[in-house]
Structures are given as structure tokens and as C-alpha cells.
Amino acid sequence: MKVLVTGGAGFLGAALVKALAARGDTAIALDLAVSPVLSRAAAENGNIHVHTGDITDMSNIARVFKAESPDAVIHAAAMVGVIASLGSASNVFRVNMEGTINLWETMALFGVRRCLHISSEETYGHFTADRVTEDHPQNPLYAYGVSKVAIEHLGRTYAMTHGIENINLRTSWVYGPEFPRMRVPRDVLEAACNGTSLHLPSGGDSKIDHTYLDDFVDGVLKALDLEHHPHDAYHVASDSCPTVADMFDIVRSLVPGADISVGPGVYKHAGKVDIPRKGALDCSRAREAFGYKPRYDLAAGLAANLEYLRNRSIAN
């Protein structure tokens, strides 16, 4: 299969590109620029084809479709995160909405049906329970989550009017090697690994579904491979919600003597903006439809991420 991965140079996109190529698919990455991770991967595996271009210009997408004739798309290009959206809501909508519309229009022109859109638990706003299903009301608090809900809704319109099958894979806080933004657990693991101090004044009580990168990739590929989808939205996450304080405890047990601590209360994006009440994303629907079952609980994922950091610091 030939699969176009938009945002293929990013954290999730590059991991998906590598996994697709490793199993023998042709992985076509489209992004604004080539990241070091993507560049290394493409040098090692000829199944990876790299293209640069901005998805807000439809001709960039059409050029790639013409050159590569993809069979399906994994759509991971976006202006990502609450903080980015606070700074520039219009930019978030231009890239996330307009870029997605350009993608679907191009898919319709070239007769490509399936798009797996990487959506987010930010679409829910405040969770009403510690564990929620895909039917939870979508009342996002910030422009980023609003843009993701808008894509989900408009995808249903494009299904009717253009025959596009837009499947929304809602994930939560994915972490793992080369996570690009500074938030837990990256900052905690790096402090523990480098022997520096990290003392967050608040955040310990927030319950967050933290998904290890390998589980996320596994879920997306399983969704890609399912021929007929009974739903257009699934959780691909860890199905658990340890507190941030639990995370610090685990890291302290992995790195005895680590000088890290977190105070009580709600976790803040970039230390400034309260996150909504969150919880676990129930993954029963994805398990029943395509056999997704997360393998990493938080302790296992943190241990794997820490091992990566240690190996990287030895290599450098």
C-alpha cells in the first residue's frame, strides 16, 4: 500500500512513516520541511518518499498525489497544541481547517477515499468522568480543540458530498522519543536523566491519559488496515489516567535520587494555562473494531522513554 502521511516530519507523523516503511508499505511524507528524524529514516529505508510543501496551498498536495498516487492518507499535519492556538487562532484554523479541506478536495479529485485524521481528547473540553467513551460531548475550551471538532464534523459532510471516509483517531498526550514540545513527561525524564532539578509548583492532581508512541502507532496502523469501519471516531490511547503525581513517583523509582517534585492542583500548559479536567480514553471501541490493545502502562512507557534518553546521551 502507498500511504501519504501529512505532517510526516513531525513527532507522530515520522513515527508512522517509519512504521509503514518497516512493514513494506510505501510511506510518502509531506511536511513544511524535513526533520532530522525523517531525514535519517529516509536515508535508511527506500520505502520512504519525502516531499515538502504547505498544505494551505492545495497545489502542493496535488503535486504529491500526481507524483505518488497514494492509496490512503494519514493526516497528522496541524498547528498542534493549546498554547500554539492561544497565540494565533486564525493560523490554527487556516492550517488545520483550510489545510484539511485542501487535502480532502485533492483526495476527491484523485479518487482516494480513506483519510485517518489524528484527532484529540482536547475536543471534549472538561471530561465529565474519569473514563470516557467516544460519545462524550465535545465542548472544547481552546481554538486547537475547536479546530479538531470542526474537522471531525466537516469530515462527515465530505463523506456525504465527496465520498471521503474520514476516520477520526482521537488520542491523548502521546509521549516517547523525540517528543518536540516541553511538557510532562519529557521535562521530568530529561531532568532525572541529566541530574538537573525540576520542581513544578502545581499539577500533581491532574489525571491524564498518557499514551506511549509505539501503542499509538500500532493503533493507527490497525485502523488503516481495517477494510470496513463501523464508526468514524475511535480512541487510540492508553485507556488509563494516572495522576501527574503518580508519574513523578514512577520516575523517582526509575531514577533513585532524582531531584524532581510536583505540587498539588491542576496541571498548566506551559506553566500558565489550566488544562481541563481530563481522564482515561476508553479504548473498547478500537479493541472491538480492529484489535487495538495498548501494551504500555505509564511505568513501562516511562522506562522505555528513559532508556532511549540514556542511549542518546551515551551516543552524543
Ligand SMILES: NC(=O)c1ccc[n+]([C@@H]2O[C@H](COP(=O)([O-])OP(=O)(O)OC[C@H]3O[C@@H](n4cnc5c(N)ncnc54)[C@H](O)[C@@H]3O)[C@@H](O)[C@H]2O)c1
Ligand atoms: N502528540 C500528541 O500528544 C497529540 C495528541 C492528540 C492529537 N495530536 C495530533 O496529532 C497530529 C500530529 O501531532 P504531533 O504531536 O506529531 O505534532 P508535530 O508538531 O510534531 O507535527 C505536526 C507536523 O505538521 C507540520 N505542519 C504544520 N503546518 C503545516 C502546513 N501548513 N503544511 C504542512 N505541514 C504542516 C509540522 O511541520 C509538523 O511536522 C496533529 O494533528 C495533532 O493535533 C497529537
